[in-house]
Amino acid sequence: MKKYSKTHEWAELNGKIAxxxxxxxxxxxxxxxxxVNLPTVGKTVKxxxxxxxxxxxxxxxxxxxxxSGKIVEVNKNLETTPETxxxxxxxxxxxxxxxxxxxxxxxxxxxxxGYDKIASEKH
Amino acid sequence: xxxxxxxxxxxxxxxxAKLVEFGGxxxxxxxxxxxxEHKVVREKAGLFDVSHMGEILVxxxxxxxxxxxxxxxxxxxxxxxxxxxxxxxxxxATIVDDLLAYKFSDIKVFLVVNASNTGKDYEWIKEQSRxxxxxxxxxxxxxxxxxxxxxxxxxxxxxxxGIDLSKISFYSFTTGQIxxxxxxxSRTGYTGEDGFEMYFDPAAxxxxxxxxxxxxxxxxxxxxxxxxRDTLRFEAxxxxxxxxxxxxxTPLEAGLGWTVDxxxxxxxxxxxxxxxxxxxxxxxxxxxxxxxxxxxxGYEIFAGDKKIGHITSGTKSPTLNKALALGYVETEYxxxxxxxxxxxxxxxxxxxxxxTPFYRGSVxxx
Numbered sequence: 001m002k003k004y005s006k007t008h009e010w011a012e013l014n015g016k017i018a019x020x021x022x023x024x025x026x027x028x029x030x031x032x033x034x035x036v037n038l039p040t041v042g043k044t045v046k047x048x049x050x051x052x053x054x055x056x057x058x059x060x061x062x063x064x065x066x067x068s069g070k071i072v073e074v075n076k077n078l079e080t081t082p083e084t085x086x087x088x089x090x091x092x093x094x095x096x097x098x099x100x101x102x103x104x105x106x107x108x109x110x111x112x113x114g115y116d117k118i119a120s121e122k123h
Numbered sequence: 124x125x126x127x128x129x130x131x132x133x134x135x136x137x138x139x140a141k142l143v144e145f146g147g148x149x150x151x152x153x154x155x156x157x158x159x160e161h162k163v164v165r166e167k168a169g170l171f172d173v174s175h176m177g178e179i180l181v182x183x184x185x186x187x188x189x190x191x192x193x194x195x196x197x198x199x200x201x202x203x204x205x206x207x208x209x210x211x212x213x214x215x216a217t218i219v220d221d222l223l224a225y226k227f228s229d230i231k232v233f234l235v236v237n238a239s240n241t242g243k244d245y246e247w248i249k250e251q252s253r254x255x256x257x258x259x260x261x262x263x264x265x266x267x268x269x270x271x272x273x274x275x276x277x278x279x280x281x282x283x284x285g286i287d288l289s290k291i292s293f294y295s296f297t298t299g300q301i302x303x304x305x306x307x308x309s310r311t312g313y314t315g316e317d318g319f320e321m322y323f324d325p326a327a328x329x330x331x332x333x334x335x336x337x338x339x340x341x342x343x344x345x346x347x348x349x350x351x352r353d354t355l356r357f358e359a360x361x362x363x364x365x366x367x368x369x370x371x372x373t374p375l376e377a378g379l380g381w382t383v384d385x386x387x388x389x390x391x392x393x394x395x396x397x398x399x400x401x402x403x404x405x406x407x408x409x410x411x412x413x414x415x416x417x418x419x420x421g422y423e424i425f426a427g428d429k430k431i432g433h434i435t436s437g438t439k440s441p442t443l444n445k446a447l448a449l450g451y452v453e454t455e456y457x458x459x460x461x462x463x464x465x466x467x468x469x470x471x472x473x474x475x476x477x478x479t480p481f482y483r484g485s486v487x488x489x
Contacts, residue, residue, distance in 0.1 A: 031141075031350065032158045034439035035417050035446070037468065053468055055417045057157040057438055058350050060468070 002090070003106055004115035005066040009051075010090055011098075013106050018067050018098045022054065025119040027089040030056040036078040036085065039096050044070045047105050052095065054085065063095065067105045073097040129174035130267050130328035138346055146239025148175040150349050157350035161441040164314050164355055165484055168273030169347035170335050173320070174328065177241030178266050179234040179248060183257035190224060190232045193251055193391060195374055197384040201226040206294045206309055209382050211244070216373040216392030216399070220244050221364055223311060225296055233307070235268075235322075237364045251391070267328035271335060272318030272347075272355075274485040279339050280319060284308075288319070293487035302334045313352060315359025316484040358440050360410065360449065360480035366420050367408060367435040367449055375399050376451065377408045378479070406432060407457040410479035411448045413437075416467030418448040418474070423466045431456050434465060442482050452476070 002012045008026035011018045027033065035055035045051055045065040052063050074096045078084060085093040100106075110118065126149040135142060140151035151172065153160060163169045181190055190198045196209030205226055211219045220240040225233040236244045245261045252259050271280055277288050286299030286308065296309035304327040312318040323331065336344060353363065362368045368377045375383065375396055383396055411418070411434070418437035423430055437448030448465070456463060459478055464471040 031153060032156050034158075037416065055439070057354055057441065058152070060417065060419060 001111070003066070003109035003111060005064065005109055006118060007064045007066075008119070009064060009066045011066040011106065011109060013100065013103060016099050016103070017072065018069070018100050018106070019094050020051065020066060020096045020098055021094040022063060022085065022089055023115065023119065024089045025116075027086050027093070030054065030061055030085075032057045033082045033085040036075075036082045036095065038074040038076075038078065039071050041071050041074055044068075044101075045098070055082075065098065066109055067098060067100050068102055069098040069100040071096050072099050127175070129172055130325040131172040131174060131332055134329060134332055135172065135346075140346075140348060143349070145349055146175060146237065148238055150175060151346070153348040153350045154346050157348070157354060158441045160345060160347040160351035161354050163343060163345045164273045164316055164347060164351060165442055166274070167343045168271060168276040168279055168318070168339060169345055169351065170332065170339070171270040171272065171347050171352055172268075172328075172332065173270050173352075174267040174325070175238035176268050177236040177238060177244065177261070177263040178322065179236060179241075179245055180260045180262045181232045181234065181248070181252075181257050182260070183230060183255070185255040185257050186230050186232045187226070189252055189255040189257050190234075191387055192389060193248060194222070194224060195379075195383040195390060195392065195396070196224070197387060198224050198226055198232055199387075200384070203228050204295050204297060206296055206311060207382070208294075210368065210374040210377075210379055211247075212374065212390075212392030212396075213370065214391055214395075216395035217370045218364070218368045218372060218374065218377075219247050219370070221362055221368060223309075225307070225309065240364060265325070266322045267325040269321045269328075269331060269335070270312055270314075270318060271321070272312045272314040273316050273344075275342050275344075276316070276318045279342055279344065280335070282338050283334060291319075293489050302331055304331050310487065312486070313359075313361055314355035314484070315361070315480065315482060315486050316355070317486055354438055354441055357436055357438060357447075357449070358442055358480070358482040359484070359486070363436060372408075372451070373399060376404055376406055404454055406451045407454055408435065408449055409452050409457050410477045410481060411437075411450055411463070411465070411474045412477045413446040413448060413465055413467075413472050413474040416465070416470065416472035417446045418450070418465045418467060418472070424450050424452055425464045425466065425471065426456050426462075431463065440481060447477075447481050448474075449479075
């Protein structure tokens with residue numbers, strides 16, 4: 001099941017591998033994405049730490065790791081088509097895959113309904 | 124502090140614009156997408172609400188003499204009905220603001236200043252005007268302003284203009300009716316495209332805004348926000364006060380030498396500018412192309428390990444599809460093709476100095 005962080009990332013766990021991206025709400029707030037500064041494969045991150053940054057036409061925004069672990073893959077397609085983040089933030093626009101060190105961290109993330117509530121309040 | 128709203132605020136809301144704070148105003152950043160709105164202006168025409176801009180009127184027997192003392196460019200060399208772009212400097216030649224000066228007559232000059240600086244500018248101009256036979260009035264509240272910009276702007280606006288737009292040459296203006304509304308209309312803009320700016324009674328703002336969008340719809344005209352305004356002006360390398368120029372930079376450092384008339388006997392900042400011209404500049408504003416990241420305002424520029432400057436504006440150019448930036452670099456690194464690097468989130472991205480403007484659209488020349 002897809003879970004969300006308060007900082008607008010999503011994570012979907014499949015076995016030990018979590019796929020990470022930014023929420024559809026986040027891409028809408030960012031506007032036209034023109035560059036994704038992809039994280040480095042092999043690096044380990046802790047939940048809440050900066051994972052990478054995304055550049056829209058107007059500004060750069062940090063993306064935080066929703067779960068801890070080792071980055072095992074990044075979405076290379078975003079190098080040539082960063083706008084995929086706008087078109088499909090929660091599917092084709094995924095950013096990285098993380099081999100999670102503590103699957104229980106998923107439990108502390110929000111479900112879709114909980115996240116939608118936060119997202120609509122912020123607006 | 125509560126944000127100010129233009130007379131078109133409810134139109135922006137109705138059109139679903141993303142509203143943001145800008146210079147104390149709540150303004151539309153974008154209606155659909157910055158890139159889409161940018162392209163509309165480059166290819167067709169786009170309509171901008173720029174009613175947040177400030178207008179200051181200088182009237183009286185010394186209006187021209189005083190304005191010549193106040194700004195670096197020359198109002199005395201303008202004919203009635205002509206406009207000049209100019210920095211307005213402090214005594215030390217750093218910049219208070221950049222503005223447009225509309226010469227109505229020898230006794231009336233209309234200054235258009237940046238929204239966020241209107242209060243500061245008014246105080247400065249008022250103080251500088253002591254001893255001159257002029258009245259300085261902040262008339263910002265009396266005017267709404269629309270900018271209609273793009274290669275098709277004349278063709279479309281002609282349909283509702285009660286004046287002959289083809290007679291308004293680049294950087295000149297006239298007064299007359301657009302859609303039956305009395306306006307000051309100038310062929311000016313901030314996009315690098317041909318276009319017009321209109322100043323008129325705020326009470327007529329909604330009517331004129333809707334009318335231009337209505338007659339423009341068959342040509343693909345769209346409302347455009349401040350996001351596109353910024354990327355458009357950036358490609359054309361027009362200065363953004365607070366980013367590219369401010370009270371730490373001089374017009375010569377910013378490459379605005381063409382707006383500095385050193386033949387004038389006296390004006391604020393002249394001594395320093397003459398000295399800079401004779402001794403040479405320490406830093407210069409340059410265009411930079413970057414690989415492997417996007418440079419933003421404030422990022423540091425390096426030559427090897429040495430810090431040689433900072434970025435003032437940067438984005439990925441929607442027209443050229445390249446990461447470009449403007450930034451001040453030490454003069455010895457300012458030649459075209461000089462290699463340098465920019466610290467982008469702790470990683471050095473390679474770049475080089477390139478020619479400006481990055482892009483020139485349908486904008487006319489004098």
